[in-house]
Amino acid sequence: MSDDILIDEPIAGVRRLTLNRPEALNAFTFAMYHTLLSIFEGIRADPDVRVVVLTGSGRGFCSGHDLKNAGSSPWAGEKLGKVYANRATMTALGTIPVAMRTLPQPIIAAINGVTAGIGLTLTLASDMAIASRSAKFINTIHNAATGTELGLSYLLPRAVGSQRAAEMLYTARPILADEAERIGLILRAVEDDKLIDEALAIAKGIIVNVPLGIALTKQSLWLNQSASSFEAAVEFEARAAAMALSTEDAVEKRKAFWEKRAPEFNNR
Numbered sequence: 001m002s003d004d005i006l007i008d009e010p011i012a013g014v015r016r017l018t019l020n021r022p023e024a025l026n027a028f029t030f031a032m033y034h035t036l037l038s039i040f041e042g043i044r045a046d047p048d049v050r051v052v053v054l055t056g057s058g059r060g061f062c063s064g065h066d067l068k069n070a071g072s073s074p075w076a077g078e079k080l081g082k083v084y085a086n087r088a089t090m091t092a093l094g095t096i097p098v099a100m101r102t103l104p105q106p107i108i109a110a111i112n113g114v115t116a117g118i119g120l121t122l123t124l125a126s127d128m129a130i131a132s133r134s135a136k137f138i139n140t141i142h143n144a145a146t147g148t149e150l151g152l153s154y155l156l157p158r159a160v161g162s163q164r165a166a167e168m169l170y171t172a173r174p175i176l177a178d179e180a181e182r183i184g185l186i187l188r189a190v191e192d193d194k195l196i197d198e199a200l201a202i203a204k205g206i207i208v209n210v211p212l213g214i215a216l217t218k219q220s221l222w223l224n225q226s227a228s229s230f231e232a233a234v235e236f237e238a239r240a241a242a243m244a245l246s247t248e249d250a251v252e253k254r255k256a257f258w259e260k261r262a263p264e265f266n267n268r
Helices: 030-044 082-093 095-102 118-125 152-160 162-170 177-183 192-207 211-226 230-245 248-259
Strands: 005-008 014-019 051-056 060-062 107-111 114-116 128-132 136-138 188-190
Touching: 005 030, 014 030, 014 192, 030 082, 030 095, 051 060, 051 192, 060 118, 082 095, 095 118, 107 118, 107 192, 114 118, 118 136, 118 152, 128 177, 128 192, 152 162, 177 188, 188 192, 211 230, 211 248
Parallel strands: 014 051, 051 107, 060 114, 107 128, 114 136, 128 188
Antiparallel strands: 005 014
């Protein structure tokens, strides 16, 4: 696996992914996109991973796509013309936020500095994001002469409302951490030296709950934002709840609650 994305487990059940090109403010190369997708696919099938924490090394979370040293797109075949190659590449990159939203495990983005481009998408596609006080969010898509991409026109207005989304998407006005918290772009802002501790505290609050229950709750949360009706959303939740309640882990959760101890799940 590439050293551009570091993987570790700060506590049991938590997989931390650290974007690791600090000299470039963790700007993405094409190889990094490919690697990140592969990592998510591995996590998807790993029952030992309960929560994912996504962060960056150095003084930035992610400054977007590396416009100077990104390398070659693995999705742009030699037989494709420029327009076709660009479309194939953008289609592939667009699977990243979809993979994040459909991952069974919740993703916590721990934003440690400058965030732009794909970094903004990673923030919004996570289940929740916390940021250091020094964090700064900037829309840089127009620097690459593109319009909105990678799901931003869908994700951003749902987080901050259409008018704030319009301002962010049409301009490059920086959004600092305190404002990002106030408008709902992030869950909350914390002191720089407390960022990872805060992310892990949230993760600990998740992993004490039934694994299938968390996975189905995440699925319900995001799918029901576009449910056809309130009744449809309630029905979807009811089916998910019935499934989660039928597991051995659900029995263990209730038993542990009454016995005032930590539950021991076995994914059964």
